[in-house]
Amino acid sequence: MSGRAHRVADLVRKGILDGTHPVGSRLSEPEVCAALDVSRNTLREAFRALAEERLVVHELNRGVFVRIPTAQDVHELYDARRLVECAAVRDHGRRTDGLADVAAALERAQRRADAGDWVGVGAADVDFHRALTALGSSRIEALMQGIWNELRLVFHGVGRPEEFHGPYLRRNHAILDTLRERGGVAAARRLRSYLDEAERQVLRAHRAAPPAPGA
Known part of the structure; x- marks a missing residue:
C-alpha cells in the first residue's frame, strides 16, 4: 500500500x-x-x-x-481474547513494569466516566485490556491489534454505552486489584469470568438492536 x-x-x-x-x-x-x-x-x-x-x-x-459485526464475529473475538489475554495475565501478571500502563488506562476510563463520556470509556476499556495483553510481550500486543479494532466496532452496537460499560469499569478495578494482591492466576480466573459474561451481554445487545443503516 x-x-x-x-x-x-x-x-x-x-x-x-x-x-x-x-x-x-x-x-x-x-x-x-x-x-x-x-x-x-x-x-x-x-x-x-x-x-x-x-x-x-x-x-x-x-x-x-x-462492517456490521455478526454473532460469529463476537464469538471469535471473545474466543481469541480468552486464549491470549487470560494467558498473558496468568503467566506474566507479576511484571510490575507493565502494570503501570494497565493502571493508567484504568484511570483514563474512570476520568471519562466521571465526565459522562461513555464512548470514551469504551475506548479506554480497550486500552486497559490491550495493556493486560501486553504483559505477555510487545509482539503479542501487535498480534492482537486487529482484535481490539474489531472489538471497538462491536461496542458501537451495544446500545446505551453507560449501561454496558459501567459495570465492567468496576470489574476492571477488581481485576487490577487482584493482579496486584493475589497474582496472575487469580486475576486470570476473574478475567475469564468477566469475558464470558461480556460476550453473553454483547450478543444479547446485538440481537436486540434495530437494523443498522444500510443493513
Missing part, C-alpha cells in the same frame, strides 16, 4: 473506531475523496486494506459500508 493510501486508511479507520462513521453506514467515494482531497484510486486502495482488517465491506453495485 502506498504511503498516501496508508494515511487515508488511518483517517478512515479513526472515523470508524470513534463512531464518526456508524456501523452499517455507507462510505461514499465522492464524499470521502472530497473530504480528504485524494483520488478514487488512492481511496480504493485504502478501502481494500480496511476490508482486510474486517472494518469495511464492499457490496457489489452498492459501494463500501462500515
Whole structure:
C-alpha cells in the first residue's frame, strides 16, 4: 500500500473506531475523496486494506459500508481474547513494569466516566485490556491489534454505552486489584469470568438492536 493510501486508511479507520462513521453506514467515494482531497484510486486502495482488517465491506453495485459485526464475529473475538489475554495475565501478571500502563488506562476510563463520556470509556476499556495483553510481550500486543479494532466496532452496537460499560469499569478495578494482591492466576480466573459474561451481554445487545443503516 502506498504511503498516501496508508494515511487515508488511518483517517478512515479513526472515523470508524470513534463512531464518526456508524456501523452499517455507507462510505461514499465522492464524499470521502472530497473530504480528504485524494483520488478514487488512492481511496480504493485504502478501502481494500480496511476490508482486510474486517472494518469495511464492499457490496457489489452498492459501494463500501462500515462492517456490521455478526454473532460469529463476537464469538471469535471473545474466543481469541480468552486464549491470549487470560494467558498473558496468568503467566506474566507479576511484571510490575507493565502494570503501570494497565493502571493508567484504568484511570483514563474512570476520568471519562466521571465526565459522562461513555464512548470514551469504551475506548479506554480497550486500552486497559490491550495493556493486560501486553504483559505477555510487545509482539503479542501487535498480534492482537486487529482484535481490539474489531472489538471497538462491536461496542458501537451495544446500545446505551453507560449501561454496558459501567459495570465492567468496576470489574476492571477488581481485576487490577487482584493482579496486584493475589497474582496472575487469580486475576486470570476473574478475567475469564468477566469475558464470558461480556460476550453473553454483547450478543444479547446485538440481537436486540434495530437494523443498522444500510443493513
